[in-house]
Amino acid sequence: SKETSLKYLSQTIDLAKKSPPKSTNFRVGCVIVSFSSVNPAGTILSTGYTLELPGNTHAEQCALTKLADNFAITEPEIFTLLPSEAHTTLYTSLEPCNLRLSGNLPCVQRIIATRHNDSGIQKVVFGAKEPSTFVKDSQSCKALTEAGIEWEYLPDLEEEILKVAMEGHDKKDVEAEQQQKQQQGGIQPR
Numbered sequence: 777s778k779e780t781s782l783k784y785l786s787q788t789i790d791l792a793k794k795s796p797p798k799s800t801n802f803r804v805g806c807v808i809v810s811f812s813s814v815n816p817a818g819t820i821l822s823t824g825y826t827l828e829l830p831g832n833t834h835a836e837q838c839a840l841t842k843l844a845d846n847f848a849i850t851e852p853e854i855f856t857l858l859p860s861e862a863h864t865t866l867y868t869s870l871e872p873c874n875l876r877l878s879g880n881l882p883c884v885q886r887i888i889a890t891r892h893n894d895s896g897i898q899k900v901v902f903g904a905k906e907p908s909t910f911v912k913d914s915q916s917c918k919a920l921t922e923a924g925i926e927w928e929y930l931p932d933l934e935e936e937i938l939k940v941a942m943e944g945h946d947k948k949d950v951e952a953e954q955q956q957k958q959q960q961g962g963i964q965p966r
C-alpha cells in the first residue's frame with residue numbers, strides 16, 4: 777500500500793542522513809524489503825546509504841553488498857535469497873543510477889543482476905528523480921522496465937529527499953534544482 781511505501785521511503789531518508797555530505801554525489805538511503813502473504817507489512821532484508829561501505833559506494837550498492845555478505849554468498853547468488861513468492865522491493869530515496877560519472881557499475885545494473893527467472897528484486901520504489909547535477913535525463917526507469925522490473929516514483933517526500941541528497945552541494949546547484957522542480961509543479965515555493 778502507499779502508506780507502507782511511504783513508511784519505507786521515510787526510512788531511506790533517515791539512512792541518507794547518515795551519509796557524509798560530498799559535492800560529487802548525492803546522499804541517498806536504501807531499504808530492501810521482502811513481502812509475503814504471511815507478512816504483508818514486509819521484512820527488511822538489508823539497508824544501505826551512500827558511502828556506508830568503503831570506496832565510492834552508492835546506497836543501493838551498499839544494501840546489495842551487505843545482503844550478500846550477511847548470508848555469506850556472492851552478489852550473483854543473491855537471487856537464491858529472493859524467491860519469486862517473496863515479492864522483494866528495493867526502496868531508494870533517489871532514483872537508482874543507470875550511469876555514473878565515475879564509470880563504476882550503475883545500481884540499475886546491480887538490481888537487474890539479482891534477477892534469475894522470477895527470483896530477485898521485483899520492484900523499485902523511489903522518492904525523487906535524479907537531479908541533473910551529474911547525469912541528465914536518466915534512463916534508469918527505461919532500463920528497469922526493459923528488464924521486467926516494476927518501478928514506482930512516489931513524489932510525496934521529494935522536497936526533503938532532495939534537500940538531504942544535495943547537502944554539501946553549493947547553493948546555486950540546490951536552487952537550480954528547486955527552480956526546476958517548481959517549474960514542473962513539484963516543490964511548492966518555500
Ligand SMILES: Nc1nc(=O)c(N)c(NC[C@H](O)[C@H](O)[C@H](O)COP(=O)(O)O)[nH]1
Nearest residue numbers: 801802804826834835872876877878910
Ligand atoms: N541513486 C543514487 N544513489 C547514490 O547513493 C548516489 N550517490 C547517487 N548518485 C548519482 C550520481 O549520478 C553519481 O553520484 C554521479 O554520477 C557521480 O558518480 P559516482 O557516484 O562518483 O560513481 N544516486
Ligand SMILES: [Zn+2]
Nearest residue numbers: 834873882883
Ligand atoms: Zn547508483
